[in-house]
Amino acid sequence: MSAPLDEIIIEIAVIGAAQRVSALDPASLVEVVFQAPLGTDRATVLRIARQKLAYRLGRETERRGGPPDRGGTLV
Numbered sequence: 001m002s003a004p005l006d007e008i009i010i011e012i013a014v015i016g017a018a019q020r021v022s023a024l025d026p027a028s029l030v031e032v033v034f035q036a037p038l039g040t041d042r043a044t045v046l047r048i049a050r051q052k053l054a055y056r057l058g059r060e061t062e063r064r065g066g067p068p069d070r071g072g073t074l075v
Contacts, residue, residue: 005050005057012045014038023049025057032056 009024017038024031032052036045 005053008050008053010046010049019045021045021049023053025053028057028060030057030060 005025007026009026011022011024013020013022015035018035019038019040020033020035022031022033030053032049034048034052036048
């Protein structure tokens with residue numbers, strides 16, 4: 001799994017008896033979205049958001065085969 005996320009942006013919207021949670025990693029602009037029951041405490045929602053985001057970032061890196069090659073010459 002990737003390194004721990006230092007900073008993420010969380011948005012929580014209440015929709016009926018559920019809360020829609022969006023988590024964004026500002027460094028890579030990767031976003032995950034999930035739903036949780038309305039009664040779920042904030043600490044649990046934040047933990048799940050971090051875990052899902054870390055998993056997604058790991059899959060993105062794995063799929064690309066490492067950091068993207070942007071061409072050019074490295075000096």
